[in-house]
């Protein structure tokens with residue numbers, strides 16, 4: 217499931233983060249990939265040990281915690297602290313699949329189930345730089361407003377096309393979901409969305425309660441914590 221989660225960050229938050237990032241020293245993005253990734257990755261990244269990366273990452277984690285849509289789509293168990301990248305002057309990232317196991321700076325590991333990109337540049341600020349995600353339904357081209365995020369399965373092949381003008385700045389991170397299986401996660405997401413719609417339409421209370429029970433009992437069956 218590919219999901220657009222709008223307005224994770226406000227315009228003011230985006231502007232404040234961008235100001236900090238515009239004043240900082242970026243490093244070569246190949247620092248955090250294996251040798252295969254290094255062959256196709258040409259971008260800049262905040263160093264993994266950077267205090268700014270940690271500080272801005274905490275702002276984003278706090279914003280994610282306030283988003284029911286993000287929670288329902290990802291059902292997060294663990295979230296790797298966000299990293300930040302910048303594509304300029306022809307920078308691109310060729311087709312790849314994200315690593316299956318990610319390590320926190322403190323050493324703990326997690327499985328990547330859900331990949332997320334949170335855009336920090338508006339589409340008018342640059343040319344190229346589309347995130348192309350290849351899934352069972354074909355290729356999807358994603359280019360969102362600053363402050364919006366795209367959430368997609370970490371199993372997908374994806375790439376970022378060359379940026380030919382301006383700078384494309386984004387945060388990216390991975391989630392280990394309580395529900396590992398993508399199709400189960402999607403069923404839960406759709407069930408939850410339909411329960412919310414029924415609630416908003418003042419439908420039969422007993423039926424809503426019963427459906428809520430089904431949601432939680434499926435989650436109990438599928439969740440690993």
Ligand code: NI
Nearest residue numbers: 312313314374
């Ligand atoms: Ni990737």
